Amino acid sequence: MYITAPHRMSPFAIVASLNDSDPRVGSFQMPTALRTLTGDHPGVATPDVQVLTDPADQAYLMQWNLSLQREILPQTALTATYTGSRGVHWPHGVQVNAPIGTQQADGRWFFPECIQRHNPGFAGILSYLWDGQSWYNGLRLGLRKRFSEGFQYQLSYQWQKFMDDGSSVSVRPKDFGTSNSSSIYWLDKSLDRTLSAYDTTHTFSSNWTLDLPFGPGRCYGSGLTGVLANLVGGWRFNGILSLSTGPPLDIGGDG
Numbered sequence: 025m026y027i028t029a030p031h032r033m034s035p036f037a038i039v040a041s042l043n044d045s046d047p048r049v050g051s052f053q054m055p056t057a058l059r060t061l062t063g064d065h066p067g068v069a070t071p072d073v074q075v076l077t078d079p080a081d082q083a084y085l086m087q088w089n090l091s092l093q094r095e096i097l098p099q100t101a102l103t104a105t106y107t108g109s110r111g112v113h114w115p116h117g118v119q120v121n122a123p124i125g126t127q128q129a130d131g132r133w134f135f136p137e138c139i140q141r142h143n144p145g146f147a148g149i150l151s152y153l154w155d156g157q158s159w160y161n162g163l164r165l166g167l168r169k170r171f172s173e174g175f176q177y178q179l180s181y182q183w184q185k186f187m188d189d190g191s192s193v194s195v196r197p198k199d200f201g202t203s204n205s206s207s208i209y210w211l212d213k214s215l216d217r218t219l220s221a222y223d224t225t226h227t228f229s230s231n232w233t234l235d236l237p238f239g240p241g242r243c244y245g246s247g248l249t250g251v252l253a254n255l256v257g258g259w260r261f262n263g264i265l266s267l268s269t270g271p272p273l274d275i276g277g278d279g
Contacts, residue, residue: 038061038068039071040068041069043067076152077152077154079115083112083114083115083154086110087108087109089108090106091105099169100169101168102165103165103166104163104165104166106162106163107160107161107162107164110157111156111159114154114188115153115190116153116189116207118153118207119210120210122210123141125209125211157188157189158186159185159187160185164180165180166180166181175233175234177230177233178231180229181228182226186220186224187217187219189207190216227266228265230263230266232263234261235260236259240253
């Protein structure tokens with residue numbers, strides 16, 4: 025943010041919209057029109073500015089967990105694990121020159137039809153604050169049978185709830201924004217607190233291994249010897265299954 029911010033704002037950059045159908049702009053030729061473009065040109069937009077602030081406190085993450093395990097059957101153990109975390113002082117972008125709103129008696133914000141900004145001299149003033157937060161709680165249940173009698177399996181189910189006030193999801197699945205996502209209204213942080221873009225509520229996974237009953241010492245073909253015994257025996261069946269809920273998606277179309 026410290027590298028890319030200066031070249032996107034005045035006086036290092038001028039943002040303009042040139043349209044030859046706009047009578048204020050008149051006719052022009054590209055690219056020569058850009059060479060004479062000045063700040064008082066009618067096509068120049070009200071400038072944006074980005075404010076760079078030093079973090080008052082270093083961002084950090086606290087994590088904790090508790091795990092219990094018990095053998096419920098021979099070679100079979102059940103595990104229950106709780107995991108939690110708490111993040112504070114995450115950086116996120118805020119539009120401090122947002123329209124001025126009025127909070128109603130029921131807590132909702134009202135923004136008049138006529139937009140009035142805190143500083144009318146700028147279109148937007150983007151600032152980065154270091155007051156983002158995150159909350160995570162997760163419960164994982166696991167069942168594991170060690171390999172014995174030609175068979176082993178593992179089952180795992182995880183429920184989690186991940187909340188924050190600064191993540192985002194872009195239009196592509198599993199393509200996330202960063203924690204610098206802009207706030208809805210920077211004077212009321214509670215509007216941004218919701219499920220995180222990284223929240224995956226349900227996750228189930230399993231794997232298994234099974235010795236097939238063919239070949240010497242097995243139910244079928246126990247009397248085989250030589251090359252045929254090597255071809256028929258020693259086979260295993262392995263499988264993996266993973267299921268999970270995913271991030272929200274944007275739905276669009278051409279109509």
